[in-house]
Amino acid sequence: MSYGELAPYAQDVSKSRGRRLAEEPSATRRPYARDRDRILHSTAFRRLNHKTQVFIYHEGDHYRSRLTHSLEVSQIARSIARALRVVEDLTEAVALAHDLGHPPFGHAGERALDAAIADAGGFDHNAQSLRVVTKLERIYGGFDGLNLTWETLEGLVKHNGRCAGEGKPIPEPILDYCAMHDLELDTYSSVEAQIAALADDIAYNAHDIDDGYRADCFTFSDLASIPLAQRHLEALDATYPDIEPARRLYELKRRLITAMVNDLLEETQGRIAALPSQSADAVRGAKRVTVAFSTVMRDELKQLHEFLFDRVYRHPRVMRVMGAAEDIVVELFNRYTHDPGALPPEWREAARGDDPRATARHVADFIAGQTDRYAIAEHRRLFDATPDLR
Template identity: 50%
Template sequence: MTGRMAAFASKPQASLGRLIPEPDEKHRSCFARDRDRIIHASAFRRLKQKTQVFVAHEGDHFRTRLTHSLEVAQIARSIARALHLDEDLTEALALAHDLGHTPFGHAGERELDRLMKMYGGFDHNAQALRIVTSLENHYAAFDGLNLTWETLEGLVKHNGPLTDADGNAIGHYREQGVPAAIIDYVQAHDLRLATYASAEAQVAAVADDIAYNGHDIDDGLRAKLFSVIDLGDVPLAGQALGQVLNAYPNLETSRVIHECVRRVISAMVGDVLGQSERNISKDAPKSPEEVRLLGHTLVSFSAQMKENNRMLQQFLSAHMYQHPRVTEIMGRAQRVVRDLFEAYMTDPSLMPDDWRQAHPRTEDSSRARQVCDFLAGMTDNFALEQHRRLFDLDPLFR
C-alpha cells in the first residue's frame, strides 16, 4: 500500500487480529499475508475449473470462477487505490469471495441447497467461511487459513449485515435464517453480524457486480447467445456500443465487443468513485468503526447506475442465463450433483479415503455435511469424472 490512507481505511496495525495469535512479519502486513494465504489455498486453485456461466469444457475463453475472481481483484484494487483504502485487504476479499461456490455455478448451488434442506441447507458464503476456517488443512498450527478478523468479517458481510441489532436474520437470510456455519463460528470469533463491513469489503462487493456485468456481456456475445445489435437499447451497453461504432465504424466484431465491454466497466467504475466520494463528503467517517455503524453502504453506485445495472441484468437474464442452451446444460449438471450426493450418502466409502481421513465426521458434523463439503469443493471436471466412474455414462449426454 502506498500513498496516504483515508481516516476510515482499515489499518493493518490496528487489526483485531487472528483467532489463533501469530507474530507479525516485518515485510508483509497482516492483510497482505491473508491475501497470500488465499492465493496459495487449494480451494482457490480449484476455481480454475468451476463454472461462471458456461461449464468448463465448453470453451477455453469463457470465464471461470478463477478468472472472474482475478478480474474482480483488479477492479477492486483500482477503486481502493482511488479511495485511499487498504489495497491488500481489498484484494484478499476480492480473491476469496467465490471460494465457497459449487461446481456448475448457481445451478449446482441450487441443487445442493435443495438436497441439504433437511440438514441445514447450503450457502456459498457460509461455505467460504468453512473453507478458510476449517476445511483447508495444510498448516501445522491450525485448521483453515487463520485469517484476520477484518478479512473474515468482509468475507461474511461484504453484501451487508446479516442480522438486526436483536439478532434476527435480515436481507438474503430473512426467510431461511443465517446459516449454522456462520452462527457457530461467531460464537468463538464474533464477526458482529448486525453491522456493515469495512469500506474495503464494500469495494470488493461492488467490484464483483462490475466484473460480472462486463464479462457476461463478453461471454454471451462469444457464445452467440445474443448479437451486438441486441445491445443497442440496453443501458450502459447501448451507449458504449454507440461510442465504439461512431469512433470506429469499420472495426471487426471481436474488437467491437472488447471496446464495448471496457467502456461499460469504465463507466461503472467512474460512477462508483463519483458516488462514493459524494457519500464520503456527506457522511465524513473518521474511522473504520464509523463506516460499520453508518447504517448504509459508503461505497456504492449512484441511483441512476443502479437502475442501469438492473436493466442490464434483466437483459442478461432473458438472453443469457435463461437461454435454452444454458438452462439445458445446467439442468443436466444438476443431475450430476444429485446423483453424486445420493451415491455418497448411500455409501460414503465411495469418497476418497484420504479426503475422508482429512475431514472425518464428528459429533457436530453429519454425514450429509461431510458429503456436501466434498461435493461443493469439486471442480466441474472432477464432478463429471466421478459421475462417469460411478454410473458409467456421459452425464451431460454430449
C-alpha cells in the same frame, strides 16, 4: 502507496482485531498481505480454474472460469481501492477469496446442494467460503483453515451487506463460526470489503456480456436495446465506424467497466462525505452501505442484469447443460451419503457417523470442493451413464 498515506476512513492495520489464533508477525509482509498470499496459495483457489462461471470449462478456451473471474474482480477492486486511498491488500484478499465456496457448475451446483442438505441448514456459497478459509483448507501445521485476520473474514461473510437485521435467515455455518469468533453480523463491513463486493458486480456485468456474445446468446442489435449498452455502442461506433466485431466487443466491455467504476467513485465519495465522522468505525456503523452506485446507474444495471438473465443465464442451451449438471451433483450426493465407501479414504470415517445432519454437511463439503471435471469423472466412475454437458 504506503499505509501512512491512507484516507482516515480506511482500515487502520494497527487496529486490526488480528487472527483467531495468534501468530508471530511477518518480518516482510503486513497482515492483510499475508491473508492475500495465503488465499493465492490455497488449494481451493487453484480449484477455481476448473469451476464454472456461466459456461462449462470445456465449452471454449476463452470463457471465464471462477478463477479468471476472481482475478478480474481483484484487478478492479485494487484500482478502486487506490483511487479511494484505502488498503489495497485487504481489498484484494476479500476479492480473491469471495468465490472460494462455490461448488462445481456454478449456481446450478449451489442450488443442488442447497436442496440436498435443506434439513442440515442448507448450502450458501458465501458461508461455504467461510468454511473453506476457517476449517476445510488443511495445509498448515498449526491450524485448520488459513487463520485469516478478522477484517478479511468479516469481508467474506458480509459480501452482500450486513447479515443481521436484513430480514434474511443467516446461514447456519456463519452462525456456528460467529459463536466462537464474533464477526459482528449487524454492522457493515469495511470500505475495502465493500469495494470488493461491488467490483464483483462490475466484473460479472462486463464479462458476462463478453462471454454471452461469444456464445451466440445475443447480438449487438439485441444488446443495443439496453440504454447503458446502447449509449456506449453509439459512442464507440462514432469513433470507430468500421471496427471489427471482436474489437467492438472488447471496447464495449472496457467502456462499461470505466463507466461503472467512475459512477461508483463519485457516489461513494459523496456518501463518505456524509458520514458523521471520517473513520472505519463510521463506515461499519452507517445506516447504509458506503460504497455504492448512483440511483441512475443502479437502475441501468438492473435493466442490464434482466437482459443477461433472460438471454444468457436462462438461455435454453445454458439451462439444459445446468439442469444436467444439477442431476450430477444430486446423484453424487445421494451415492456418497448412502455409500461412504465411495468417498476417498480421508473422507469416509466422518461420513459414517450417527448424526445425519453432520454427514450431509460433510458430504456437501466434499462435493463443494470438487471442480467441474472432477465431478464429471467421479460420476463416470460411480454410474453407468453420465450426461454430456455440451
